Amino acid sequence: PGAELLSPSKQTLTVLSLHVCPAEAAVTCPDREPELEVWNPGHNEENRVEIRNGRKVLLSSSATVHSIHITDGGKLVIKDDVQPIILRTRHILIENDGELHIGSELCPYQGNVVIILYGRADDGSQPNPYFGQKYLGVSKGGTLEIHGKKKLSWTFLNKTLHPGGMEEGGYYFERSWGHRGVIVHVIDPRTGAVVHSDRFDTYRAKEESVRLAQYLGRVANGMILSVAVNDEGSRNLDDLARKAMTKLGSKHFLHLGFRHPWSFITIKGNPSSSVEDHIEYQGHKGSAVAKVFKLFKAENGEHFNVSSTSEWVQDVEWTEWFEKPDKARSKDMEKLSDFKAAHPDKICRQPVDIQAMTLDGADLTTEVFYKSGHDYQFLCHGKDQTGEGCHNYRVRFLCGKSVKPKLTVTVDTNVNSTILNLADDVSSWSPGDRLVVASTDYSMYQAEEFQVLPCRTCKPTQVKVAGKAMYLHMGEVVDGVDMRAEVGLLSRNVLVMGEMEQQCYEYSSKLCSFFDFDTFGGHIKIGLDFKATHIEGLELKYMGQQTMGHYPIHFHMAGDVDEKGGYNPPTYVKDTSIHHTFSRCVTIHGSNGLLVKDVVGYDALGHCFFTEDGPEERNTFEHCLGLLVKPSTLLPSDRDSRMCKLITEGAYPGYIPKPRQDCSAVSTFWIANPHNNLINCAAAGSEETGFWFVLHHVPTGPSAGMYSPGYSEHMPMGKFSNNRAHSNYRAGMIIDNGVKTTPASAKDKRPILTLISGRYSPHKDADPLKPREPAIIEGFIAYKNQDHGAWLRGGDVWLDNCQ
Numbered sequence: 001p002g003a004e005l006l007s008p009s010k011q012t013l014t015v016l017s018l019h020v021c022p023a024e025a026a027v028t029c030p031d032r033e034p035e036l037e038v039w040n041p042g043h044n045e046e047n048r049v050e051i052r053n054g055r056k057v058l059l060s061s062s063a064t065v066h067s068i069h070i071t072d073g074g075k076l077v078i079k080d081d082v083q084p085i086i087l088r089t090r091h092i093l094i095e096n097d098g099e100l101h102i103g104s105e106l107c108p109y110q111g112n113v114v115i116i117l118y119g120r121a122d123d124g125s126q127p128n129p130y131f132g133q134k135y136l137g138v139s140k141g142g143t144l145e146i147h148g149k150k151k152l153s154w155t156f157l158n159k160t161l162h163p164g165g166m167e168e169g170g171y172y173f174e175r176s177w178g179h180r181g182v183i184v185h186v187i188d189p190r191t192g193a194v195v196h197s198d199r200f201d202t203y204r205a206k207e208e209s210v211r212l213a214q215y216l217g218r219v220a221n222g223m224i225l226s227v228a229v230n231d232e233g234s235r236n237l238d239d240l241a242r243k244a245m246t247k248l249g250s251k252h253f254l255h256l257g258f259r260h261p262w263s264f265i266t267i268k269g270n271p272s273s274s275v276e277d278h279i280e281y282q283g284h285k286g287s288a289v290a291k292v293f294k295l296f297k298a299e300n301g302e303h304f305n306v307s308s309t310s311e312w313v314q315d316v317e318w319t320e321w322f323e324k325p326d327k328a329r330s331k332d333m334e335k336l337s338d339f340k341a342a343h344p345d346k347i348c349r350q351p352v353d354i355q356a357m358t359l360d361g362a363d364l365t366t367e368v369f370y371k372s373g374h375d376y377q378f379l380c381h382g383k384d385q386t387g388e389g390c391h392n393y394r395v396r397f398l399c400g401k402s403v404k405p406k407l408t409v410t411v412d413t414n415v416n417s418t419i420l421n422l423a424d425d426v427s428s429w430s431p432g433d434r435l436v437v438a439s440t441d442y443s444m445y446q447a448e449e450f451q452v453l454p455c456r457t458c459k460p461t462q463v464k465v466a467g468k469a470m471y472l473h474m475g476e477v478v479d480g481v482d483m484r485a486e487v488g489l490l491s492r493n494v495l496v497m498g499e500m501e502q503q504c505y506e507y508s509s510k511l512c513s514f515f516d517f518d519t520f521g522g523h524i525k526i527g528l529d530f531k532a533t534h535i536e537g538l539e540l541k542y543m544g545q546q547t548m549g550h551y552p553i554h555f556h557m558a559g560d561v562d563e564k565g566g567y568n569p570p571t572y573v574k575d576t577s578i579h580h581t582f583s584r585c586v587t588i589h590g591s592n593g594l595l596v597k598d599v600v601g602y603d604a605l606g607h608c609f610f611t612e613d614g615p616e617e618r619n620t621f622e623h624c625l626g627l628l629v630k631p632s633t634l635l636p637s638d639r640d641s642r643m644c645k646l647i648t649e650g651a652y653p654g655y656i657p658k659p660r661q662d663c664s665a666v667s668t669f670w671i672a673n674p675h676n677n678l679i680n681c682a683a684a685g686s687e688e689t690g691f692w693f694v695l696h697h698v699p700t701g702p703s704a705g706m707y708s709p710g711y712s713e714h715m716p717m718g719k720f721s722n723n724r725a726h727s728n729y730r731a732g733m734i735i736d737n738g739v740k741t742t743p744a745s746a747k748d749k750r751p752i753l754t755l756i757s758g759r760y761s762p763h764k765d766a767d768p769l770k771p772r773e774p775a776i777i778e779g780f781i782a783y784k785n786q787d788h789g790a791w792l793r794g795g796d797v798w799l800d801n802c803q
Helices: 206-218 239-248 336-342 641-646
Strands: 037-039 048-051 056-059 067-070 075-078 085-089 092-094 099-102 113-117 135-138 143-147 154-156 171-175 181-187 194-200 224-230 262-267 270-278 288-297 303-313 316-318 353-358 363-370 376-381 393-400 404-412 417-421 434-437 448-453 462-466 486-489 494-498 523-526 532-536 538-541 553-560 572-581 586-592 595-605 609-611 620-622 625-630 667-671 677-679 689-695 724-726 731-739 775-778 781-783 788-792 797-800
Touching: 067 075, 092 099, 113 135, 135 143, 171 194, 181 206, 181 404, 194 206, 206 239, 224 303, 224 404, 239 262, 239 270, 262 288, 262 303, 270 288, 417 448, 486 595, 486 625, 553 572, 586 595, 595 609, 625 667, 689 724, 724 731, 731 781, 781 788, 788 797
Parallel strands: 037 056, 048 067, 056 075, 067 092, 075 099, 085 113, 092 135, 099 143, 113 494, 135 523, 143 532, 494 538, 523 553, 532 572, 538 572, 553 586, 572 595, 586 609, 595 620, 595 625, 609 667, 620 677, 667 689, 689 731, 724 781, 731 788, 775 797
Antiparallel strands: 154 486, 171 404, 181 194, 181 224, 224 262, 262 270, 288 303, 303 404, 316 393, 353 363, 353 393, 363 376, 417 462, 434 448, 434 486, 448 462
């Protein structure tokens, strides 16, 4: 090979200058409004703040207060600053033309702000009759505008992620029989790239030893050398090659013997940098390994690890079980030769280990006594065993296979890190952000979290994360089915979170018998006649409570929240992550026309994306991702079998729960009215089901009387297009069942909202006297759901291009 292959690489760096013209920020950025007065209330948990009578304030530093009430034209704006702002409060109530602004649509918030909602359920504070405790509440006339940085919400893996293994950018080399001799790799220290490699069969010919010495001499100083022996390399190794390797820093190559494993890594010209391992071995005594590794720093600041392993490998396996041979006459010990005679060619010459057990399955301890040659005897110790041989037993032997050579060289350019190859441009994701990679197996618990690391060499569709995967996550189409794992962004620069206790405490019946952690988180609730609510770029963490009506985001009896209700621009929740939540993700209750788009819901208790009573219509869930959805205590449909048996409030005396019939339905998308839209959504792991269309014969709760009996069972389906479901315990999708809409009675002892039978039959205008109107399930993908891909009961449900 020419010297140009063995010299450090040369790189040319082109620097581009970008000139960005400042926008007219004052026009669109709420914190630039000239009427704002700077407000720094300090830290006082007794400070009950009132922002009213047209007062407009700018919070420009961290603060702790008891509560904040924004009303009568008051306005609170969070300053966009390079310094993080942490606002800690029991609650924030916005009403009567009060406003809270964090950024705007045209001026997204660029700094970092955290709103912490604190307090215990049992701390004696008086809850608000409508909002409760630990809330951000928007009531009549209130405005809530939260607009964080614009970031990609979620995407797909575009290359399979293997557990613990090498990832993009690494090098892996493995050889066994047929590749004898000394194998050399030349590695560029600037990049970690292997620039050349060669094999020298110094067992076969002395000429190969000369060629090895010449090759090493041509390698430029500063290059990394990885040198190792595979199989045998000493027979025709002459002094010229041995001395050349010694000059590089080797202390053992001079004494390399027949079939000795040997590995060596050095920097040419720096013998003190060498690492080396050498084992004296003859090739027939089991496994032996010589392994070295060394960490290097590339010119871009990233680290890479070079490792080399030279070994002899002996695989082992257990034989079948053998009972004591009939002709065995041993009075004191059992003989291996008796078993070999009784079972010719089934037991190896020299077993590595022995196991014995009684015929009825009880383990026995064996004591082995070696004899001359290849025979040995053994005693059994255990119940009913004596010193006169083994009784009533069977035995098996661990046998070693023939040894084989193995050489492995790796260059791991991601030391304790991993490169994720993704389907979309993720350059908006930043170091420090947290991600979740969905399971692509039957268990949703194979979802894994990662933290983003700096990566100077990543492409726009790549991101570097700390650590290695524990599970396999698919990143490809398999047999025509798109089985790529979803990858969701959890971190946002605007964070609203609950302040939590270290352990569970009882604020609702039997809570701590189901959970060993505090579940009394914060919540956001938007009520009827709010003035405006637009949420995007928000992270919600430790939100929701195990009590009815307190969810991370909750639109409660708000009616039409789009143009039909006079909202322009229409109300939306976009680009939001909701994770480690204690009660649902997004709840739509008695509200219509809400856009929920690019929302990630992860690690939630109870139905994640939840429509509640039955009258909710025209809401759109677009490109939403839900995963790791677990049972909750709130509704029978949220509960698992144990909860179903222990929680019987609302049941008639004598009720005997049937968990699989009455409960056990927790779902990522719980749709109580078919006339809603689900587009490009993913249900990537629930204790029960991904998408569940459930039927309310009549509306329940505060929505009672909003439609006539049977209306929802005949309501045409909204758009259901290009959705996917996997890793769900029961099914990818279910269209079946209703919920019980009457209280428990002697006739039917089940509590209200337990599951009952139901059948979907869509008709035009939800009128059973008018023509049927088919429900179209378009482009649905379901894989690795334990019971069903889809369970559909009813009439005129059409599947189009589904897998």
